[in-house]
Amino acid sequence: MPCLLLKDGSLVKTVKFDKPSYVGDAVNAIKIFNEKEVDELLLIDISKKEIPFDVIRKITRECFMPLCYGGNVKTIENMRTLFQLGIEKIVVNDLLFDDINLVKEAIKLFGSQSIVASVDIKKNVWGVRKVYRHSNKKILNLTPIEYVRQLESLGVGEILLYSVDRDGTWEGMDIDLIKEVTNKTHLPVISCGGVGKLKDIEDGILNGSSGVAIGSMCVYSKKDMGVLIKFPKKNDINKIIENYENL
Amino acid sequence: MIGIVDYGMGNVGSVESMINHLGYHKTKIIKKKSDLDLVDKLILPGVGTFDNGMINLKKYDLLDELNKQVLENKKPVLGICLGMQLLMEKSEEGELPGLGWVKGECKKFIFGNKKLKVPHMGWNEVNPIKNELCDKSSRFYFVHSYYVKCEEEKNIMLKTNYGMEFVSGVSKDNIFGVQFHPEKSHKYGMDLMKKFIEC
Numbered sequence: 001m002p003c004l005l006l007k008d009g010s011l012v013k014t015v016k017f018d019k020p021s022y023v024g025d026a027v028n029a030i031k032i033f034n035e036k037e038v039d040e041l042l043l044i045d046i047s048k049k050e051i052p053f054d055v056i057r058k059i060t061r062e063c064f065m066p067l068c069y070g071g072n073v074k075t076i077e078n079m080r081t082l083f084q085l086g087i088e089k090i091v092v093n094d095l096l097f098d099d100i101n102l103v104k105e106a107i108k109l110f111g112s113q114s115i116v117a118s119v120d121i122k123k124n125v126w127g128v129r130k131v132y133r134h135s136n137k138k139i140l141n142l143t144p145i146e147y148v149r150q151l152e153s154l155g156v157g158e159i160l161l162y163s164v165d166r167d168g169t170w171e172g173m174d175i176d177l178i179k180e181v182t183n184k185t186h187l188p189v190i191s192c193g194g195v196g197k198l199k200d201i202e203d204g205i206l207n208g209s210s211g212v213a214i215g216s217m218c219v220y221s222k223k224d225m226g227v228l229i230k231f232p233k234k235n236d237i238n239k240i241i242e243n244y245e246n247l
Numbered sequence: 248m249i250g251i252v253d254y255g256m257g258n259v260g261s262v263e264s265m266i267n268h269l270g271y272h273k274t275k276i277i278k279k280k281s282d283l284d285l286v287d288k289l290i291l292p293g294v295g296t297f298d299n300g301m302i303n304l305k306k307y308d309l310l311d312e313l314n315k316q317v318l319e320n321k322k323p324v325l326g327i328c329l330g331m332q333l334l335m336e337k338s339e340e341g342e343l344p345g346l347g348w349v350k351g352e353c354k355k356f357i358f359g360n361k362k363l364k365v366p367h368m369g370w371n372e373v374n375p376i377k378n379e380l381c382d383k384s385s386r387f388y389f390v391h392s393y394y395v396k397c398e399e400e401k402n403i404m405l406k407t408n409y410g411m412e413f414v415s416g417v418s419k420d421n422i423f424g425v426q427f428h429p430e431k432s433h434k435y436g437m438d439l440m441k442k443f444i445e446c
Binding site for chain 2: 034037039040057060061062063064065066067080083084085086088089108109110111112113114157158186187188210211
């Protein structure tokens with residue numbers, strides 16, 4: 001699935017959660033993805049401001065595929081508005097640290113399947129993978145699996161597992177991380193970060209991800225090249241899924 | 248005119264935009280009971296839990312009028328996701344009775360098998376049992392932890408396999424329900440929605 005980043009109403013792409021560059025208009029991109037029969041779309045706002053409801057409203061009107069939104073969601077009312085606009089699932093991240101009771105309430109109100117927990121992972125100075133909080137740029141003393149277990153008992157429906165170190169690098173996914181997490185949780189895991197070619201998506205799926213989100217590869221023609229909204233061909237993706245089913 | 252019931256439980260915008268996208272522009276978002284009289288067809292969408300859905304239908308004072316329009320005036324209605332589950336008599340998810348328009352209940356998916364995850368989330372194949380809103384095997388997007396179990400075989404419209412065969416669509420006279428999200432299932436969803444508009 002494409003993972004699109006919004007900043008101040010426009011589409012951007014980051015490298016390692018930093019240096020957002022402008023890649024275009026979100027609504028236009030969605031229209032292109034509609035034609036590609038994309039299975040699901042992930043939309044994350046990184047503006048650190050209010051939720052851009054107007055932009056989201058325009059996007060959902062054009063979007064005939066499942067849409068998952070994250071960014072600055074702070075209240076039940078925020079969530080209710082997003083669902084009413086046509087968002088399928090809401091990604092929470094900071095809220096999991098700031099107000100866990102609110103997440104619990106949201107799960108009770110909207111159902112576990114509607115709440116996705118975003119888990120950002122970064123290696124610390126010793127090269128050990130730990131949970132990372134981008135809002136205060138701190139690496140926590142918490143391993144990916146410890147955190148995912150907590151989220152499991154909290155009752156979230158899905159994990160968005162984001163490798164910060166691989167974000168925007170085109171270097172392939174962090175397979176060790178994916179294996180470590182997917183082997184030990186029953187929750188569906190969407191892996192993200194590092195996809196640069198079709199084979200990377202396949203690696204993510206074969207190693208336990210329920211889905212793979214791609215960022216750079218669907219907004220740039222190639223690494224360090226111009227903007228091009230695209231998505232792998234349906235047939236190529238079907239082949240990957242067949243390979244997985246034949247395992 | 249097609250009415251889309253907005254009872255504070257979900258994806259009203261995308262349902263309306265898909266209908267509009269199909270070239271049918273007479274839609275109305277319904278928030279109060281007097282609006283139910285103005286439309287000839289109804290869509291009952293919904294994301295959330297069973298009891299909250301029923302509580303909100305009561306809170307918005309839509310329950311009696313919905314019963315009247317659907318059961319007496321026989322207006323065609325399409326329940327989507329939670330909207331389909333609410334058509335049933337009850338659910339393991341909650342304690343409140345459902346609309347009870349279709350006999351049966353909603354049960355939670357329970358799998359011992361570790362490979363299958365709950366909620367059932369994602370695209371899956373849907374097979375027609377009755378050729379009503381969908382006449383060939385199609386792919387639709389699902390997000391749900393509970394499934395419908397019909398008491399009467401004749402109300403089963405569509406079936407899907409997820410660890411077990413379950414009912415992914417019900418129909419009874421003017422009443423239709425689909426467990427998946429047609430408004431999020433691009434071309435397959437548009438086909439189904441078109442058939443409902445034209446039925």
